[in-house]
Amino acid sequence: MLSRYWTISSKPQIDADPGILEVIAEDVNEHNLGGWDTPGWCIVKNTHLTINPNQKPLISSSTQPGEHLQEDAVGVCVMSNREDIASGDIVFHRNGMRQIAEIDKDDRIQRVPWQDVDPSLYLSVLGTPGKTAWVSMTEIMKLKPGMTVGISGCSGTVGVILAQMALKKDCTVIGYTSTQEKADWIETLGVKAIVSSNTTIERLDKATKELVPDGFDAYHENVDNVHLLNAISNMKLNGTIALCGLMKSYTQHMGPGPNLLGTIYKNVNIQGFGVNNYEESLLANFYNYMEDKYTDFKFNQHTVAGIMQVPVVYSDLYNAYGKGKLVIKI
Numbered sequence: 001m002l003s004r005y006w007t008i009s010s011k012p013q014i015d016a017d018p019g020i021l022e023v024i025a026e027d028v029n030e031h032n033l034g035g036w037d038t039p040g041w042c043i044v045k046n047t048h049l050t051i052n053p054n055q056k057p058l059i060s061s062s063t064q065p066g067e068h069l070q071e072d073a074v075g076v077c078v079m080s081n082r083e084d085i086a087s088g089d090i091v092f093h094r095n096g097m098r099q100i101a102e103i104d105k106d107d108r109i110q111r112v113p114w115q116d117v118d119p120s121l122y123l124s125v126l127g128t129p130g131k132t133a134w135v136s137m138t139e140i141m142k143l144k145p146g147m148t149v150g151i152s153g154c155s156g157t158v159g160v161i162l163a164q165m166a167l168k169k170d171c172t173v174i175g176y177t178s179t180q181e182k183a184d185w186i187e188t189l190g191v192k193a194i195v196s197s198n199t200t201i202e203r204l205d206k207a208t209k210e211l212v213p214d215g216f217d218a219y220h221e222n223v224d225n226v227h228l229l230n231a232i233s234n235m236k237l238n239g240t241i242a243l244c245g246l247m248k249s250y251t252q253h254m255g256p257g258p259n260l261l262g263t264i265y266k267n268v269n270i271q272g273f274g275v276n277n278y279e280e281s282l283l284a285n286f287y288n289y290m291e292d293k294y295t296d297f298k299f300n301q302h303t304v305a306g307i308m309q310v311p312v313v314y315s316d317l318y319n320a321y322g323k324g325k326l327v328i329k330i
Helices: 055-061 119-123 128-140 157-168 180-188 201-211 225-233 261-265 280-290 307-319
Strands: 002-008 021-027 042-050 073-080 090-093 100-103 109-111 148-152 172-177 192-195 216-221 235-243 269-272 301-305 325-329
Touching: 002 307, 021 307, 042 090, 042 119, 042 307, 055 307, 073 100, 073 119, 119 325, 128 157, 128 235, 128 280, 148 157, 148 225, 157 172, 172 180, 172 201, 180 192, 192 201, 201 225, 216 225, 225 235, 225 261, 301 307, 307 325
Parallel strands: 148 172, 148 216, 172 192, 216 235, 235 269, 301 325
Antiparallel strands: 002 021, 042 073, 042 100, 042 325, 073 090, 090 109
């Protein structure tokens, strides 16, 4: 089976330049994985791909030119020598950025729990963004009814799903977003919005104190050091900050770090986390949570067609904020 996969020709600089991406053709078959006598492998024809914000940090560090890029994907198993996955099953895996994926026994792959659901949802509300929001809510911030929660990047896929999870917990949610249009949208969901782009830390602090005079019980950080500094300044005693990402630093210089003195006096816990650090048994609980809820969540999703759209999606992710979850339908 002939397939095309995406790689890089050189390491990225601070800008997210799609010119470093190149496509290569390869032959995919079971013999590449050891043949029928080797257990644990399968071959997947991908139907939907995505690019998550951590792709640029990954290719800046661990990925080498010529190597397959790794990313979330959903597809149909076409050949299998695994006990847990049969030919015809719809699966979620991390060997994306290609048309056909060879999965060996050490690769992460999962038969999706609901085979009749729109497969693209396993890249958004039922995928890494939804799982990230769920881990932040349950394992890091440990949200309870009545808590006041801050979320930066609140109109992004992770942020807006987390905001709705928190609202379902009867929390008060303050959401930071970049434009008035986005602020108006998340306010229709029940979020109290603050427009945080092109402002100073003093104005951000003032706007926060007007909405949250007593401070945050918990806060989820997605954006940058300025937002993190503002959060630290507005935490309650024994509050928790879930440090999920600093997306602006992926295409800009990091900038000065926050003053951590406030975390000492307020006994604030800052917990960095990545969803892949959590065991599959833990994430199984995510599907139990989502089973009767996933259709309730509102989020933006933008879909383009064709494997050759990878550079466009890569550029849009870092340079054209606001389209929501970016999905490629092959």
